[in-house]
Amino acid sequence: MKFVLAPDSFKGGMTAKEAANAMQTGLEKIFPAAEFEKVPMADGGEGTVQSLVDATNGRLIDNQVTGPLGTPVQAKYGILGNGQTAVIEMASASGIQFVNEQTHNPLITTTYGTGELILDAMSQGIKQIIIGIGGSATNDGGAGMAQALGAKLLDQNNHELPFGGGQLGQLDHIDVSGLNPAVMATKIIVASDVTNPLVGPDGASAVFGPQKGATPEMVKILDANLQHYADIINRDLHHDLANLPGAGAAGGLGAGLLAFTNSEMQRGIDIVIEYSHLKERAQNADFVFTGEGGIDFQTKFGKTPYGVAQATKSVSPNAPVIVLAGNVGAGIDSLYAKNAIDTIFPIVPGVTTLDQAIADGPKNLALLAENVGRLIGSIHHD
Known part of the structure; x- marks a missing residue:
C-alpha cells in the first residue's frame, strides 16, 4: 500500500x-x-523555503541583510536540490516580524534586504529564483529591492531617494544603467495569491497598509506616492503596472519585481506542486x-x-x-x-x-x- x-x-x-x-x-x-x-508542501507563504528545501534535499543559506527599518537582520533562503533554483521568502528579510506597535511605519520601511537576498542568490550561480511575497512590513512598491539590485531612483536634484513608501512622491526619474547584469539573466517566479492592484481602493496601501501601521492619512499619502511611482515606471521603463492584478502584493513588491526584473507571477501552491514533483x-x-x-x-x-x-x-x-x-x-x-x-x-x-x-x-x-x-x-x- x-x-x-x-x-x-x-x-x-x-x-x-x-x-x-x-x-x-x-x-x-x-x-x-x-x-x-x-x-x-507550502502555498507560497510562510514555510515555502523550508518545504521546498526539504522536498528536494536542498540547503539553507544564512545571510545578514538590511531589515525593513534599515537595520541589520539575519535572513535565510534556500537552494533546491538541483543546485540551479533558489527560493526566497521576502518576509525573511523584510517581514512584519521585524517591527512592532512602536516601530511599524510603512512610510519608512524598505524592501532593500529582499534585494540583497536576490543578489546573494545570483552570486551562487543560480539561474532561477522563486520568491514568496507574503508577510511584508513594507509599502515601498519594491523600490528598496530595486535599489539593492543597482537601479537608481532619483529626485529632481539627481539625489537617490531615501528608503520608504513615504519618499516615492519625490521620484523624478529612474536610471537602470547600473542594474546588476545578472538580474535580467535570471528568471524570477513570484509566488503570490494576492490579486490586488498597486493603487486605488483595492490597492496595496488601502487594503494592506493599515495592518502595517498606516493611519488613514498615511494611506492617502502612500497610495498617491505609489500612483506617482507607477507613472514614472510607465514613462521610463515602459511597464504599465498601476492596475495590474497582483502588483499590489507585499506593499507593491509585486509591481517592483515586474518592473525591474525578469519575472512572472504564479499561484504559490502551483509552484510548490511543480518543484516538489508532487x-x-x-x-x-x-x-x-x-x-x-x-x-x-x-x-x-x-x-x-x-x-x-x-x-x-x-x-x-x-x-x-x-x-x-x-x-x-x-x-x-x-x-x-x-x-x-x-x-x-x-x-x-x-x-x-x-x-x-x-x-x-x-x-x-x-x-x-x-x-x-x-x-x-x-x-x-x-
Missing part, C-alpha cells in the same frame, strides 16, 4: 516535514510494510494525507490541502484525500467537490489551550493518523 504524505506546516507548531513524519509515525503502526512518499510522486497512490494548522471555506482559494487534492487526483483519481487539520473552521462543505478533498479531521482530541494544542501537535497528529489508519485497515485487509 502506498501513502502520499503532503502536508503544509502547522503554523507555530510543526514544519511540513515534521508534520509528514508525524503522519508516518501513526500510520506505520498499522501498516509497517507500506510505502510512504513524504512531500513537504504529481510524479503521487503516481499509483492508494491514499493521500495532507493538512495544515487551519482549514475552512477559504482553503479552496489556493491553500495547500485543496491544491494537493486536485494535483494528486489528476494522477491517482481513486486515491482518497484525507485532511488532518489543527482547526476546522466554517464552510468546509464547499471543499468536498468532485476531484478534491474526501474527508477532514481535526487533530485536537479535546478542549485545550492554543499553546497546549501547539505543543501537543506532533503527538496528536500521529495519534489521529494511526486512528485513521485503523479505519483504513479494517476496510482494506491487505
Whole structure:
C-alpha cells in the first residue's frame, strides 16, 4: 500500500516535514510494510523555503541583510536540490516580524534586504529564483529591492531617494544603467495569491497598509506616492503596472519585481506542486494525507490541502484525500467537490489551550493518523 504524505506546516507548531513524519509515525503502526512518499508542501507563504528545501534535499543559506527599518537582520533562503533554483521568502528579510506597535511605519520601511537576498542568490550561480511575497512590513512598491539590485531612483536634484513608501512622491526619474547584469539573466517566479492592484481602493496601501501601521492619512499619502511611482515606471521603463492584478502584493513588491526584473507571477501552491514533483510522486497512490494548522471555506482559494487534492487526483483519481487539520473552521462543505478533498479531521482530541494544542501537535497528529489508519485497515485487509 502506498501513502502520499503532503502536508503544509502547522503554523507555530510543526514544519511540513515534521508534520509528514508525524503522519508516518501513526500510520506505520498499522501498516509497517507500506510505502510512504513524504512531500513537504507550502502555498507560497510562510514555510515555502523550508518545504521546498526539504522536498528536494536542498540547503539553507544564512545571510545578514538590511531589515525593513534599515537595520541589520539575519535572513535565510534556500537552494533546491538541483543546485540551479533558489527560493526566497521576502518576509525573511523584510517581514512584519521585524517591527512592532512602536516601530511599524510603512512610510519608512524598505524592501532593500529582499534585494540583497536576490543578489546573494545570483552570486551562487543560480539561474532561477522563486520568491514568496507574503508577510511584508513594507509599502515601498519594491523600490528598496530595486535599489539593492543597482537601479537608481532619483529626485529632481539627481539625489537617490531615501528608503520608504513615504519618499516615492519625490521620484523624478529612474536610471537602470547600473542594474546588476545578472538580474535580467535570471528568471524570477513570484509566488503570490494576492490579486490586488498597486493603487486605488483595492490597492496595496488601502487594503494592506493599515495592518502595517498606516493611519488613514498615511494611506492617502502612500497610495498617491505609489500612483506617482507607477507613472514614472510607465514613462521610463515602459511597464504599465498601476492596475495590474497582483502588483499590489507585499506593499507593491509585486509591481517592483515586474518592473525591474525578469519575472512572472504564479499561484504559490502551483509552484510548490511543480518543484516538489508532487504529481510524479503521487503516481499509483492508494491514499493521500495532507493538512495544515487551519482549514475552512477559504482553503479552496489556493491553500495547500485543496491544491494537493486536485494535483494528486489528476494522477491517482481513486486515491482518497484525507485532511488532518489543527482547526476546522466554517464552510468546509464547499471543499468536498468532485476531484478534491474526501474527508477532514481535526487533530485536537479535546478542549485545550492554543499553546497546549501547539505543543501537543506532533503527538496528536500521529495519534489521529494511526486512528485513521485503523479505519483504513479494517476496510482494506491487505
